[in-house]
Amino acid sequence: MAELKTDQIVLNMGPQHPSTHGVLRLEVVLDGEVVVDVKPHIGYLHRCFEKHAEAMTYPQVIPYTDRMDYLASMYMNFGYVEAVERLMNIEVPERVKYIRVIMGELQRIASHLVAVGTFGIDIGAFTPFLYCFRDRERILDLFEMTCGARLLYNYMWIGGLSHDLPPQFIPKLKSFLKDFRKSLKELNDLLSYNKIFIDRTANIGVLPADTAINYGCTGPVLRGSGVNWDLRKNDPYSIYDRFDFEVCVGKGEMGTVGDCWDRYMVRVREMEQSCRIIEQAIEQIPDGDVTSAIPKRVKPPVGEIYFRVESPKGELGYHIVSDGSLNPFRVKVRAPSFVNLQILPIISRGHLVADIIANLGSLDIVLGEIDR
Amino acid sequence: MISDYLAEFFGNKILGYLISAALPLFLWILPYALYAVYAERKVSAFMQDRIGPNRVGPKGLLQTIADILKLIQKEDIVPASADKPLFVTAPYVIFAGTFAAFAALPFSSVYIGSNIDLGVFYIMAVSSFSVIGILMAGWAGNNKYSLYGAMRSVAQIVSYEVPALLAIVTAVMVIGTLNLNEISQMQTSRFWNWWILGGPVEGIQKFLYIIPMIIAFIIFFIASLAEVNRTPFDIPEAESELVAGFHTEYTGMKFAMFFLAEYGNMFVVSAISVSIFFGGWQSPFGYLGNSLGINWLIPIEQVFWFLFKGSLLVLVQMWLRWTLPRLRVDQLMSLCWKYLTPYAFINLVIVGIITLIK
Numbered sequence: 065m066a067e068l069k070t071d072q073i074v075l076n077m078g079p080q081h082p083s084t085h086g087v088l089r090l091e092v093v094l095d096g097e098v099v100v101d102v103k104p105h106i107g108y109l110h111r112c113f114e115k116h117a118e119a120m121t122y123p124q125v126i127p128y129t130d131r132m133d134y135l136a137s138m139y140m141n142f143g144y145v146e147a148v149e150r151l152m153n154i155e156v157p158e159r160v161k162y163i164r165v166i167m168g169e170l171q172r173i174a175s176h177l178v179a180v181g182t183f184g185i186d187i188g189a190f191t192p193f194l195y196c197f198r199d200r201e202r203i204l205d206l207f208e209m210t211c212g213a214r215l216l217y218n219y220m221w222i223g224g225l226s227h228d229l230p231p232q233f234i235p236k237l238k239s240f241l242k243d244f245r246k247s248l249k250e251l252n253d254l255l256s257y258n259k260i261f262i263d264r265t266a267n268i269g270v271l272p273a274d275t276a277i278n279y280g281c282t283g284p285v286l287r288g289s290g291v292n293w294d295l296r297k298n299d300p301y302s303i304y305d306r307f308d309f310e311v312c313v314g315k316g317e318m319g320t321v322g323d324c325w326d327r328y329m330v331r332v333r334e335m336e337q338s339c340r341i342i343e344q345a346i347e348q349i350p351d352g353d354v355t356s357a358i359p360k361r362v363k364p365p366v367g368e369i370y371f372r373v374e375s376p377k378g379e380l381g382y383h384i385v386s387d388g389s390l391n392p393f394r395v396k397v398r399a400p401s402f403v404n405l406q407i408l409p410i411i412s413r414g415h416l417v418a419d420i421i422a423n424l425g426s427l428d429i430v431l432g433e434i435d436r
Numbered sequence: 437m438i439s440d441y442l443a444e445f446f447g448n449k450i451l452g453y454l455i456s457a458a459l460p461l462f463l464w465i466l467p468y469a470l471y472a473v474y475a476e477r478k479v480s481a482f483m484q485d486r487i488g489p490n491r492v493g494p495k496g497l498l499q500t501i502a503d504i505l506k507l508i509q510k511e512d513i514v515p516a517s518a519d520k521p522l523f524v525t526a527p528y529v530i531f532a533g534t535f536a537a538f539a540a541l542p543f544s545s546v547y548i549g550s551n552i553d554l555g556v557f558y559i560m561a562v563s564s565f566s567v568i569g570i571l572m573a574g575w576a577g578n579n580k581y582s583l584y585g586a587m588r589s590v591a592q593i594v595s596y597e598v599p600a601l602l603a604i605v606t607a608v609m610v611i612g613t614l615n616l617n618e619i620s621q622m623q624t625s626r627f628w629n630w631w632i633l634g635g636p637v638e639g640i641q642k643f644l645y646i647i648p649m650i651i652a653f654i655i656f657f658i659a660s661l662a663e664v665n666r667t668p669f670d671i672p673e674a675e676s677e678l679v680a681g682f683h684t685e686y687t688g689m690k691f692a693m694f695f696l697a698e699y700g701n702m703f704v705v706s707a708i709s710v711s712i713f714f715g716g717w718q719s720p721f722g723y724l725g726n727s728l729g730i731n732w733l734i735p736i737e738q739v740f741w742f743l744f745k746g747s748l749l750v751l752v753q754m755w756l757r758w759t760l761p762r763l764r765v766d767q768l769m770s771l772c773w774k775y776l777t778p779y780a781f782i783n784l785v786i787v788g789i790i791t792l793i794k
Contacts (some may be wrong), residue, residue: 189762190480190484264764416764
């Protein structure tokens with residue numbers, strides 16, 4: 065029998081689409097339900113962050129960093145201020161370091177909650193999403209107590225913090241951590257070990273470790289492929305070397321190492337580890353003034369620095385070039401989502417339409433960071 | 437039946453039939469759909485730790501009515517590239533299928549639109565009528581998402597009819613009639629006479645029937661979930677993949693028709709389950725009207741029990757929707773053809789053997 069001649073169909077997903085996690089446009093070539101190719105088109109959220117930064121003084125750049133990965137603003141601040149501090153050789157007080165770590169890890173939990181929850185929606189489970197947002201809401205309440213903002217904080221300043229922790233912060237944080245462990249168990253019962261969920265995510269979008277490394281993937285995407293690489297352990301910055309925590313990697317429990325389920329589970333387990341870090345930080349946190357080391361004028365000497373932190377999405381790098389003036393000469397950002405997104409076509413080819421959505425959800429991208 | 441009463445009352449046969457045909461729509465489908473949507477939102481809110489609609493009317497009870505009023509006022513958009521006649525008729529075709537199924541549902545011993553002997557067969561036939569409407573809607577919108585949704589939907593509904601019918605045939609083989617009213621009549625007065633518990637059969641056979649009947653009910657319930665496109669089988673409308681599936685391009689009242697049909701269908705499939713497996717309009721423990729000696733109370737109680745049991749199953753469908761993720765399209769097909777259909781077949785054979793025991 066002569067082979068039936070069929071046409072391929074080009075489906076345009078986005079930029080307005082419920083599950084592209086922002087204004088991402090995917091040009092999908094389909095053969096029936098099977099994906100032949102995916103082409104991500106980015107740039108719909110481009111806001112000239114890097115060019116803007118050149119016209120700003122160093123502290124003025126901080127609010128712009130907030131708006132890159134708007135689900136992990138604290139960590140965006142974290143990377144930037146630490147980079148500038150290293151450029152200027154500022155030693156911040158111990159209390160500031162601890163508060164930054166607490167905030168950073170809380171932000172990691174908040175960001176992973178959104179990732180895990182929206183991944184649930186992508187698979188069709190709506191309820192876990194709202195459970196995740198309920199818990200995230202409590203983290204945002206904690207952030208609000210310190211700086212008044214719930215999404216874009218501008219909390220970490222060069223050399224210090226905008227506000228100290230209010231006295232009721234630590235008790236509230238402790239009660240949150242206690243409840244959050246229960247929520248994680250609930251999440252596992254409802255979603256992670258659900259038969260349908262495992263069927264939908266195991267063996268889907270398998271990303272082998274060597275491909276992940278070749279493409280420069282970082283964060284949970286890389287760790288999901290079984291690579292033990294976490295900058296908090298491998299290139300410790302701030303005071304992360306003082307804490308005892310594990311790096312979670314994908315083990316292929318439900319399918320192949322590096323499938324969607326592994327990437328998802330790495331995030332769930334990392335939330336647990338973040339809780340451990342926060343608990344240790346609460347024990348050790350010293351008293352002190354959080355604003356004492358803030359310089360009157362931020363004017364770094366001529367030079368440049370590349371500083372990287374482990375943001376919730378992966379390796380976030382700031383390359384700052386100083387010409388000795390009040391404004392940075394150049395601020396280049398290595399955005400983890402940008403690098404992680406390029407793996408999407410590789411892991412999606414040959415799967416079904418529904419799997420593109422699962423793959424995209426498991427990469428956990430934020431367009432604000434990709435387009436900057 | 438009710439149409440004859442009305443014909444007598446108005447002195448005109450056609451008028452009587454017309455009114456009795458319109459009755460379920462105004463007495464039951466519309467109010468039910470309005471409050472099913474409200475219930476769905478409240479159930480989901482309860483399950484998701486939210487409050488749900490609470491602004492319009494007391495406890496938000498008028499929310500859906502406000503929504504419908506809003507939808508009526510919406511501009512009726514027909515996309516420029518749409519196939520206009522198909523696009524306009526599709527929602528009504530789908531709704532007609534649902535509405536027609538209500539004609540044979542026995543609401544009580546006296547209220548049944550049409551007491552036909554092929555009741556079960558008729559309902560299964562007209563409710564699959566909506567496949568045509570879905571395909572029309574998906575094709576007419578000239579949208580790739582609609583088309584994908586429609587194709588999936590048709591494949592799904594046609595496939596799942598097989599296990600659904602096999603499960604029903606299993607039950608009908610024992611029952612011996614396709615008339616839903618008679619089926620309800622058989623399962624008299626006490627819940628151990630319901631077919632899911634072996635039915636009003638004497639001797640050892642009753643106990644042998646229990647397990648196959650429960651299996652038949654479960655298969656039918658799963659298949660009916662797929663037929664009405666509910667989670668975990670809401671693949672045709674998979675919002676994360678296909679925006680809104682076959683009704684992506686619809687607005688205003690046309691969209692509301694799809695909505696109405698969806699909720700109507702949910703009740704129809706629940707009503708079939710209730711009629712066949714859960715005693716139809718029979719009360720599980722005798723009638724108040726009998727013990728009080730008030731005869732006119734009995735039909736009212738029957739209507740109550742029928743609607744109550746039906747709504748309970750609708751509630752189960754909602755509960756599943758807000759708990760489970762969605763299957764993928766190939767997994768959906770393999771579930772149907774590799775698991776449900778063979779199990780339904782084996783069940784059918786087992787029940788066939790049991791009926792031969794003398």
